Amino acid sequence: MDASGGNRVRLTHDGESGASIGNAVWSPDGSQIAYTATRGGRSAVYLMEADGTAERRLGPDENDISVSDPVWSQDGEWLAIQTRMAGRAGVFRTLVDGGGWTRVSDPEASGPPAWSPNGEWPAFSSCDDVACGLWVVHPDGSGASRVAEAGVNPTWSSDSQWLTTLAHLSDSWRTTSGSSVWTAPIGAT
């Protein structure tokens, strides 16, 4: 819809199928929309043109996985997502149509990722029983580095050289989420 609430266009048509749609985000150039959906009991990321055409499923294709919070890289070439998958730990990778999703958070992530403006670093927080640390990693999963021992909700400076963090000293923030962050190149799907 436009800013005044007019010209509304329905882009998904799941009707009474029981599908659950969430977390729709525009690509940086405004030409595409990525969103998460649970259809047929399976959670995945979907991509469509901004007019609702050419919808396709991007996966990941794992069973018992829950996907949320897709975040575009600034150049529109990558998506980072947060997943939850019971009982899975360590580095895990899968391929989708010659491109693929790469799990880049090891250890487990807590909260959605934040992509650096220069596209080089998804940042995420990871919590254990003691505290939440702040990590950065390259989108291919290499170069993972913990840059702060405490912090959640990372945000980037425009020059991609600094991160803000929130250090929560309340025990309620010191929880292990069991989720992870994944990336996939858009052009390869």
Place this chain on the structure above:
Amino acid sequence: MEDDVRIVRLDGTDRRNLTNYMDLSAEHPVWRP
């Protein structure tokens, strides 16, 4: 509740605490563009 807003350089070498208040509850700091 006691929160701190901190910044850290990408390489982790420079970390600064920007707030120092008792009973601070902070959420979602954002950079000016």
